[in-house]
Amino acid sequence: ETGVTQTPRHLVMGMTNKKSLKCEQHLGHNAMYWYKQSAKKPLELMFVYNFKEQTENNSVPSRFSPECPNSSHLFLHLHTLQPEDSALYLCASSPSKSGRSNYNEQFFGPGTRLTVL
Amino acid sequence: SQKIEQNSEALNIQEGKTATLTCNYTNYSPAYLQWYRQDPGRGPVFLLLIRENEKEKRKERLKVTFDTTLKQSLFHITASQPADSATYLCALDTGGGNKLTFGTGTQLKVEL
Numbered sequence: 054e055t056g057v058t059q060t061p062r063h064l065v066m067g068m069t070n071k072k073s074l075k076c077e078q079h080l081g082h083n084a085m086y087w088y089k090q091s092a093k094k095p096l097e098l099m100f101v102y103n104f105k106e107q108t109e110n111n112s113v114p115s116r117f118s119p120e121c122p123n124s125s126h127l128f129l130h131l132h133t134l135q136p137e138d139s140a141l142y143l144c145a146s147s148p149s150k151s152g153r154s155n156y157n158e159q160f161f162g163p164g165t166r167l168t169v170l
Numbered sequence: 171s172q173k174i175e176q177n178s179e180a181l182n183i184q185e186g187k188t189a190t191l192t193c194n195y196t197n198y199s200p201a202y203l204q205w206y207r208q209d210p211g212r213g214p215v216f217l218l219l220i221r222e223n224e225k226e227k228r229k230e231r232l233k234v235t236f237d238t239t240l241k242q243s244l245f246h247i248t249a250s251q252p253a254d255s256a257t258y259l260c261a262l263d264t265g266g267g268n269k270l271t272f273g274t275g276t277q278l279k280v281e282l
């Protein structure tokens with residue numbers, strides 16, 4: 054196990070539903086990330102949080118709303134999604150930005166497989 | 171436009187041979203490059219990081235090279251085994267520390 058857990062592992066929702074994805078890391082890291090992985094496409098970075106502050110929003114539609122209440126937890130709130138939002142959503146964490154190269158390694162959770170009907 | 175390309179979408183090799191995967195990029199000047207392994211239904215797992223001032227990095231049967239002039243990284247698995255079958259992703263630092271941009275990955279299959 055990587056020390057990063059995600060729940061639920063699978064989620065099916067309708068376009069009018071509201072749901073949330075949860076990520077928790079037990080590694081003492083201060084940076085957390087949301088990625089989207091669609092079939093045949095590279096991992097797409099969605100959001101980055103450093104010390105609970107959002108430092109990156111990669112032009113993500115507002116129907117995805119992240120929340121980082123503390124350095125160990127990250128949520129992705131979903132509402133009025135579209136079928137093309139169906140994908141594997143991955144959470145990752147890493148030590149905070151540092152000049153030391155080995156601090157940039159990212160630890161990924163197993164992902165939430167999301168299907169939007 | 172900025173692009174990261176990994177050689178073929180799929181690579182099949184025989185057990186015991188050396189697998190060589192390629193990662194090419196354009197319009198980036200990354201401070202470092204990373205390689206990850208991803209198995210079906212799971213998140214990527216970090217393998218190796220190489221910095222811009224390093225030519226080569228090794229870890230057990232893995233070797234990574236980084237040529238910033240060619241804008242290319244090669245990832246080698248020597249004495250390959252069926253357990254090495256997975257998708258391998260390269261990722262570049264594109265944001266000064268913790269912003270990674272990933273390639274599409276190469277699916278490696280090691281056959282008996």
